[in-house]
Amino acid sequence: MEQRLAPNTKLSEARLCETFGVGRMRVRRALLLLSSQGIIELQSNRGAYVACPDKSEANDVFAARMLIEPPLVRQLAQNSDDCNLELLINHIALEDAAREKKERTEIIRLSGEFHTKIAQASGNKFIFRMMRELVTRTSLIVGLFGSSENASCPDDEHSNILKAIQSHNPELAEQLLISHLNHIQSGLDMEARQEAPDDLATILGSD
């Protein structure tokens, strides 16, 4: 989920209608759904604006992830057969390929997706949903506060985390993930929020 729309951008119904060639009803339904996920904010009689998380919200997101993800990875390292991990193994391959081809857009997308796939590998539907929301929100935040170069997760930390999981080393896996999250968070500049490029492209995956 890449950052294509600047926060606070207004999403007018009419514009979305013609952009996607779809009726107003569909657009309004999509906007309602997006607002329920906190991706946009609906203001009564005023329209929809893409969410603009502030410093405090950013901290909350990372605190929530810090609460959930480490024990999740630990648990995964404890009791997971290679069958469950196939998803993650394939994912790392995709990430490597994208990094080799220097497809920046794809790298960013996959970088977030890795974390949702960790949740998916747990096989728990609710944990998956929670993590997906948190990762989406993290993408928004990184797009807002992130320094331009390390917008993606640094280097091959993902790969190392997976290796720790595969070798059934819960402590290491957990520790690596904690470091990883800290790296992401410390790569943010909480003061000067930069304007992201206003692109207006394909967000709203399925209406």
Add this chain to the structure above:
Amino acid sequence: MEQRLAPNTKLSEARLCETFGVGRMRVRRALLLLSSQGIIELQSNRGAYVACPDKSEANDVFAARMLIEPPLVRQLAQNSDDCNLELLINHIALEDAAREKKERTEIIRLSGEFHTKIAQASGNKFIFRMMRELVTRTSLIVGLFGSSENASCPDDEHSNILKAIQSHNPELAEQLLISHLNHIQSGLDMEARQEAPDDLATILGSD
């Protein structure tokens, strides 16, 4: 959030319209929101049915809560001043009062609310939202699989948990909460799902 509607009950738009005296648009919007929270299930061209979690989903819910809630309570016991806990203290008073008056409905409602207030006391918006969804889903499950007598959380376990938090005893608080969740889960009969009373009353709090 009490159980007033049997799972798999169909919610027809027309019926909801006249029940709540509101236009079809409002109803549809509410249904979409409820479905996004997993409370109901929307089937295309067929209508809305209240969700009917199965055994596996029930396990997932408790697993997710087991992952999140214990460290949350531990954390709360570590760094919380009495100011943050005022919410919980007042809540326990409400529970006691309701239990004294034997207001069964109110007891059940407050019993779930205690757990969302724990999340609220953390001050983290996202954790609060996650916990609220999990508690709602737990209510559905308890209504489905719960033995009739212990539909609410047993006795004064809530009160003991709060005391452990107030006395800054993280280990005890965490342990009490784990036991508490286990009690709730073990009070369920996963085999014969009983039909809940079909009442049709005020769900859909705010349209």
Add this chain to the structure above:
DNA sequence: CAGTTCACGATTGTTAACAATCCTTGTCAA
């Protein structure tokens, strides 16, 4: 009698017109 088909009623999905609200802009007065 069992099974299939078709038509009708009921319900949901969609569209378009209408109402209400908000924002802008132009005007006027201090």
Add this chain to the structure above:
DNA sequence: TTGACAAGGATTGTTAACAATCGTGAACTG
């Protein structure tokens, strides 16, 4: 010049009619 105010346009919220889909039951056929 600046501020308040009002009119107009633009945008969102709502309603009601229409279209599409689904379930049911009767009629028909083997």
